[in-house]
Each structure stands twice: as C-alpha cells, then as structure tokens.
Amino acid sequence: MAAKGPITAIVLGGLKELVRDKTSLFWILVFPVIMVLISGGLWANPNPRPTPVGVYVDDTSSGPFNATLVTMAMEETGMFEIKHYDSLQSMLDDIAEDGSPPLGLYFPQGFAANASSGMPASIVVYRVNVSELWVEVDQSKLLGFLSGMEDRVRLTILNYALPHAPPGYRGYLEALADPLKTRVEEVNTAREVSQAVIAGYMAISMVVVEALFIGLNVGASMIHEERESGGLRALLSSPVPSWAILAGYTLTTMVYIALAGLASVAAGFLIGAEYRGLTPGILAASAVMVVLAGLFTMGLGLLLAPLARSAKGANGLATAIAFPLMFLGGIWIPAWMLPEPFRTFAHYFPLSRLSDALKLMIVYGGTPLEALSMTPPVLVVAIIAVYAVGTITYRRMLSMMVEKA
Amino acid sequence: MECVVEVEGAEKRYPGGVAAVNNVSLTAGRGIHVFLGPNGSGKSTLLSMIAGVLKPSAGRITVCGKDLWGPRGLDARKHIGYAPQDPPLRPLLTGYENLVRHALFRGLSLGEARRRARELLELVGLAGAADRKVGEYSGGMKRRLTVAIALVGDPDVVVLDEPSTGLDPTARRELWDIVVRLREEGRVVLLATHYADEAEALASKVYIMHRGVVAAQGTVAELKERYTPVSVILVEAKEAPPNPEEARSSLMLPGVEDVVVEGPVFRVYAARPNVVAPRVLEAMVGYGVEVRELRILEPSLEDVYFKVTGTTLRGEGVGG
Numbered sequence: 001m002a003a004k005g006p007i008t009a010i011v012l013g014g015l016k017e018l019v020r021d022k023t024s025l026f027w028i029l030v031f032p033v034i035m036v037l038i039s040g041g042l043w044a045n046p047n048p049r050p051t052p053v054g055v056y057v058d059d060t061s062s063g064p065f066n067a068t069l070v071t072m073a074m075e076e077t078g079m080f081e082i083k084h085y086d087s088l089q090s091m092l093d094d095i096a097e098d099g100s101p102p103l104g105l106y107f108p109q110g111f112a113a114n115a116s117s118g119m120p121a122s123i124v125v126y127r128v129n130v131s132e133l134w135v136e137v138d139q140s141k142l143l144g145f146l147s148g149m150e151d152r153v154r155l156t157i158l159n160y161a162l163p164h165a166p167p168g169y170r171g172y173l174e175a176l177a178d179p180l181k182t183r184v185e186e187v188n189t190a191r192e193v194s195q196a197v198i199a200g201y202m203a204i205s206m207v208v209v210e211a212l213f214i215g216l217n218v219g220a221s222m223i224h225e226e227r228e229s230g231g232l233r234a235l236l237s238s239p240v241p242s243w244a245i246l247a248g249y250t251l252t253t254m255v256y257i258a259l260a261g262l263a264s265v266a267a268g269f270l271i272g273a274e275y276r277g278l279t280p281g282i283l284a285a286s287a288v289m290v291v292l293a294g295l296f297t298m299g300l301g302l303l304l305a306p307l308a309r310s311a312k313g314a315n316g317l318a319t320a321i322a323f324p325l326m327f328l329g330g331i332w333i334p335a336w337m338l339p340e341p342f343r344t345f346a347h348y349f350p351l352s353r354l355s356d357a358l359k360l361m362i363v364y365g366g367t368p369l370e371a372l373s374m375t376p377p378v379l380v381v382a383i384i385a386v387y388a389v390g391t392i393t394y395r396r397m398l399s400m401m402v403e404k405a
Numbered sequence: 406m407e408c409v410v411e412v413e414g415a416e417k418r419y420p421g422g423v424a425a426v427n428n429v430s431l432t433a434g435r436g437i438h439v440f441l442g443p444n445g446s447g448k449s450t451l452l453s454m455i456a457g458v459l460k461p462s463a464g465r466i467t468v469c470g471k472d473l474w475g476p477r478g479l480d481a482r483k484h485i486g487y488a489p490q491d492p493p494l495r496p497l498l499t500g501y502e503n504l505v506r507h508a509l510f511r512g513l514s515l516g517e518a519r520r521r522a523r524e525l526l527e528l529v530g531l532a533g534a535a536d537r538k539v540g541e542y543s544g545g546m547k548r549r550l551t552v553a554i555a556l557v558g559d560p561d562v563v564v565l566d567e568p569s570t571g572l573d574p575t576a577r578r579e580l581w582d583i584v585v586r587l588r589e590e591g592r593v594v595l596l597a598t599h600y601a602d603e604a605e606a607l608a609s610k611v612y613i614m615h616r617g618v619v620a621a622q623g624t625v626a627e628l629k630e631r632y633t634p635v636s637v638i639l640v641e642a643k644e645a646p647p648n649p650e651e652a653r654s655s656l657m658l659p660g661v662e663d664v665v666v667e668g669p670v671f672r673v674y675a676a677r678p679n680v681v682a683p684r685v686l687e688a689m690v691g692y693g694v695e696v697r698e699l700r701i702l703e704p705s706l707e708d709v710y711f712k713v714t715g716t717t718l719r720g721e722g723v724g725g
Contacts, residue, residue: 009509234493237456239482
C-alpha cells in the first residue's frame with residue numbers, strides 16, 4: 001500500500017500533539033528561545049562587567065604621578081570598578097572572605113615621590129588564591145593596564161632626561177625606556193567576533209542542540225510510546241509497513257527540529273544576530289545539514305530504545321546522554337575551549353562538524369563549498385550508517401514485540 | 406467470494422514452554438464468533454494472532470485466503486479491523502482526529518478519512534463528542550471509539566477483544582446493536598468475552614476457551630443440548646457451609662446429576678427439577694443449612710462453561 005497515508009497520519013498527529021502538549025511545546029519552542037536569549041545575551045554583551053579592584057593607598061608622599069592618578073586612569077578605561085579601603089587588612093579580609101574583589105592594589109609609602117622623581121616605585125597586586133578562569137582574566141587585565149602605565153611613566157621620565165643627555169645617547173635611552181615598540185592594528189575579517197557573531201553563534205548552536213535532544217528523545221521513545229498507548233497493536237494489525245512508521249516518525253522529528261530551529265534563529269535576531277549570506281544555496285545546504293543532524297540523532301535514539309523499558313525511561317536515558325553531549329560534544333561550547341580528551345571527541349563528533357559547517361555559512365559568511373569541505377563524505381556515510389543500524393534495531397524490536405506482544 | 410478466517414494448528418508458546426494457545430484450529434465465516442473464557446484462557450492471545458499482532462509459534466492463519474504471516478501478510482491485514490483490549494488512542498487528539506489518523510493508516514485519502522471518521526462517530530454515538538480530546542472521554546466512550554477504529558477500513562473481518570468490559574448496561578446494549586449490525590452487513594466478527602450473557606445474546610458460534618485450547622464449540626443451542634441437558638436448581642443459603650465437599654455429597658440424591666457449591670450458593674443439576682427440588686430442600690434443612698431462596702433455572706452458557714472446563718468464567722475451580 002502507499003505509505004503516504006501513514007506518514008501523513010504520523011506527522012499531522014505529531015504536530016497536533018505538539019501544539020497541545022505544554023511540555024513538548026516548552027522543549028521545542030520555548031527552551032531554545034530562553035537559552036539563546038540568556039546565553040547569547042550574556043556572551044554577546046557589548047559592555048562586559050568591569051573588574052572589581054580593591055585599592056588601599058598607604059602613601060602620604062606627593063608627586064604628579066601618584067595613586068590617585070593611577071586609580072582615576074583605571075576608572076576612566078571603564079574596565080575596572082574601584083573600591084577604596086581604609087586599611088590593607090580590611091582589603092585583604094574582603095579578598096579572602098569571598099573573593100570580592102578578586103584583586104587588590106596596594107600603594108606603599110613613597111610611591112608618588114619615587115614614581116614622580118624617576119626612582120623605582122613599588123606597587124603590590126593581591127589576587128584571590130583560586131585558579132578560576134575569570135580571576136586569571138581579571139589579573140591579566142590589571143597587569144596589562146599597569147604595564148601600559150609603566151611605559152608612560154618611563155617615557156615621561158625620559159622626556160625630562162632627554163634634554164640633558166648627550167645627543168649620541170638619546171636613541172639608546174629611548175630604547176631603554178621602551179625597548180619593544182608594540183602596537184596593535186585592527187585587520188578586518190569576515191570572522192570578527194562581534195556581538196552579532198556571538199549571538200548568531202549561539203542561535204545556530206541551539207539549532208543543533210535541539211536536533212540532538214529531539215532526535216535522541218523521539219528515536220529512543222517512539223516504539224515504547226506506541227506500545228504503551230496501545231497504538232502499536234493497532235499498527236501491527238494494519239497494512240502499514242514498518243518502514244512507513246519509521247519514516248513518519250523521522251519526518252516528524254525533522255519538522256520538530258525545523259520548528260525549534262526557526263525559534264532559535266528568531267531568538268538570535270532579538271539579541272542582534274546577523275545571519276550572513278542567506279542565499280538559496282546556503283539555505284539548501286543548511287537544510288541538508290540539519291537533516292543529517294536529525295538522522296544521526298534519531299539513529300542514536302533508535303539504538304538506545306532497547307536499553308529502556310518504557311517511554312519515560314527512554315526519555316530519561318536520551319536526556320541523560322544528550323545533556324553532556326551538548327556541552328562536551330563541541331556544539332554549545334566551542335571545541336577549542338574543551339579540555340582533552342573532549343576536544344578530540346568533539347573533532348570527530350558529527351554534530352560538532354555539522355554545527356561548525358552551519359555556523360561557517362550562516363554566521364561567518366562562508367560558502368556552501370567551504371561548509372561541505374567540513375562535512376566530508378566519510379562523515380555523511382557515518383551518519384547514514386548510524387541511522388541504518390538504528391533502523392535495523394527498530395525492526396528487531398518490532399519483531400520481538402510481534403513474538404511477545 | 407465470502408471471506409473466511411482459517412486457523413490451522415495455531416500455537417503460541419512463551420519462553421519456558423508455557424503454551425498460551427495450544428493447537429487451535431477453526432474456520433470462521435460470516436457471523437459472530439464468540440470466544441468465551443476467563444482471563445488467561447487464551448482467547449485474547451488467539452485473537453491477537455488472528456489480528457496479526459502476535460506471531461504464532463506454530464500453525465497457519467489465513468484471512469480471506471491470504472496467509473497472515475506469509476509474504477502477503479500486509480495484504481491479508483487489509484481485510485482486518487482490530488479493536489484491542491487497551492484502546493489504541495492518542496489522548497491529546499480528539500475522537501475525530503484519532504479516527505482520521507487510523508483511517509490514513511488504512512490507506513484512505515485525507516478526504517475519505519475525514520468522511521469515514523464522521524460516519525463512524527455517528528455510528529458509535531460519539532458525534533457529539535467528536536471534537537473533544539480523547540483524554541477527556543469516559544471508559545465507555547473510549548471503548549466505542551476503539552470499535553469505530555476497527556471499522557475504519559471497512560474490513561471483512563472485525564476482531565473485537567473484550568469490547569464491552571467496563572461498560573454500563575446501556576452502553577453494552579448499544580455496543581451489541583453495533584455488533585449485530587456488523588453481522589447483518591455480512592462481516593466475520595470475532596469477539597472475545599468473559600460474559601456468558603454477551604455470548605448468548607450475540608454468538609452465531611461459541612468457542613469455549615480453556616487453558617489455551619478450544620475445549621468445545623458450537624451454537625449456543627448445540628452447546629446447551631450437548632453439555633447441560635439438565636436444569637439448575639439454584640439454592641441460596643444464609644451462610645456458606647463449613648465443609649463444601651461434605652455439603653455437596655449430602656445433596657447427591659437420586660435424580661441429581663451434579664452439585665456445585667460456590668460460597669453460600671448451591672447449583673444442583675437435575676433432569677427433572679420439579680421432582681428433585683423438594684428433596685433438595687429437605688436434605689439441606691437436614692444438613693443444617695438455612696435456605697434463603699430456591700429457584701429453578703434453565704441452564705446458561707456459564708453452566709455449559711463449567712460443565713466443559715470444571716471452572717467458572719471468573720477462572721475459579723469450585724467444589725464439584
């Protein structure tokens with residue numbers, strides 16, 4: 001018999017059930033929007049939080065280059081939030097208590113006099129003794145600022161000294177004061193990390209995350225759900241071939257992923273994502289990649305199905321596997337940020353490759369050809385193989401149910 | 406050509422060698438074929454095999470000449486409509502949507518499916534609840550919808566597994582009307598039940614199921630004549646006798662064929678009940694049993710079931 005009817009029945013039924021089931025609606029339409037808005041909004045924030053820095057000035061000496069000048073300059077950059085203390089101990093107590101502020105600056109006696117007169121001036125940086133990434137970043141910011149400040153001090157002192165130096169020594173003194181003339185120049189690139197790019201990155205990542213969750217859940221639970229609802233008995237007694245049932249569920253999965261994907265992309269717009277080069281070619285290539293992602297996750301889900309005894313158990317198992325994969329599979333968190341061995345795993349994980357290929361086209365403006373080079377034939381073959389083995393597993397489960405129903 | 410269901414030596418064995426159905430053979434043509442037995446007698450397993458849901462361990466089942474488990478199994482299933490014991494319904498869909506869904510499974514076009522769904526909702530008396538979610542239906546409504554699902558593909562063979570379980574008397578009567586109509590339309594109806602009155606009201610042929618085999622088969626009249634040529638004197642005592650076996654022995658009087666004691670109820674089988682009844686009453690009083698009521702009953706299918714299997718339709722083995 002024609003399979004069109006059963007496939008239509010499963011897809012239409014699935015869509016109607018989605019609209020009426022608040023839990024499914026949440027996971028497919030609301031969850032991606034929330035994730036993109038919150039995560040994208042945080043990461044793509046154009047005004048990152050200033051680093052809190054405690055300051056205690058013990059210096060009573062005077063000079064044009066003093067602690068007040070340094071702290072004012074720090075505040076003017078907008079990168080630091082200064083909190084002044086009356087004693088060194090109270091500042092250290094705050095740092096030690098809960099790491100807020102994580103950094104402290106101590107200006108000892110004679111700082112202004114020494115710094116202003118060309119003598120070595122001491123300054124002490126305190127940091128909370130934890131190895132968190134953010135503390136490292138904050139410390140680098142502060143040391144970078146102080147290093148720049150140091151260069152300026154040296155040049156100011158040099159300017160005082162230069163008129164008194166013999167001409168032959170001036171170049172030498174200049175080099176002594178500023179031996180490495182480093183400058184930063186911006187180079188325009190298609191892959192600049194702007195707010196729009198980060199927002200787009202999050203939105204496209206979410207499309208793949210949804211493919212992961214939806215495919216695994218539908219694949220793992222579909223046969224159990226049909227059995228528990230009694231529908232499987234009706235289906236087995238009907239002239240519907242088993243492949244048509246599977247095709248119906250696969251198509252339903254694709255529709256769910258498409259809806260979740262549209263919700264993610266729309267949420268990306270809200271936080272300023274710019275999707276580049278949405279040409280028909282890129283849209284078609286993206287659709288192929290999303291379908292491949294859906295086939296892969298559905299195949300994995302079908303492989304999980306025999307490990308569960310009920311639809312609830314299957315959903316639990318699928319979520320338990322999808323959740324770590326979302327973070328450690330190079331989808332939500334970029335692979336380069338992951339520790340080994342997850343970085344290597346993400347490199348070979350098909351969803352990570354598909355996710356990168358999608359971002360290349362949609363976020364960074366790459367061409368479909370460039371994206372295709374990230375999805376080599378072996379990857380496509382591997383994805384189809386996973387789905388095929390999942391299909392065989394499904395048919396075996398169905399046969400077992402026919403034996404024992 | 407008339408569609409016939411043929412079962413030849415069908416068996417269903419589970420791991421450990423337990424036979425749920427053991428070497429059953431039958432031929433079912435037009436009419437209502439009722440499989441009567443308590444839970445665990447094998448009737449649902451047999452109907453699951455005939456419906457194409459459960460693969461037999463041995464034997465052959467053909468529907469309208471097509472082997473159900475052979476290469477043309479899907480063709481054979483086109484002729485079958487099945488209402489399983491657990492309603493195959495999606496609770497978030499309406500009654501109408503559930504029917505359309507199953508109609509599409511049966512290969513109807515979307516337009517045909519919609520028309521058929523409306524027709525069947527009318528037939529089973531659910532037209533007024535067509536657009537309500539099935540999750541809000543009562544048990545009886547779900548049963549009726551399940552019967553409608555069995556009919557959605559206009560099948561030659563309708564398999565109904567305990568369709569009236571849990572229905573109130575009115576709903577049961579309505580369901581029986583539908584089943585009778587199916588018979589009048591010339592379909593083969595296979596119906597499993599543990600209600601003797603249902604079998605008696607509907608059956609063209611009754612199959613007495615016991616421990617996975619068809620222990621007896623025939624029309625209701627044939628079975629009664631064969632197995633219960635006697636009437637039943639039903640005596641209800643105030644209390645159950647302390648020793649049922651002794652009580653039974655004391656009632657095995659001349660003219661009494663058999664006695665069954667079920668708690669305070671005594672069933673005394675006798676060919677001439679009017680003659681035997683006073684003696685039975687006298688014997689019971691002599692035995693010290695206080696009698697509340699005595700009635701003479703014509704034998705029922707339940708009595709036939711007991712005579713054939715030694716157990717009641719509740720699955721209990723009783724004294725005698």
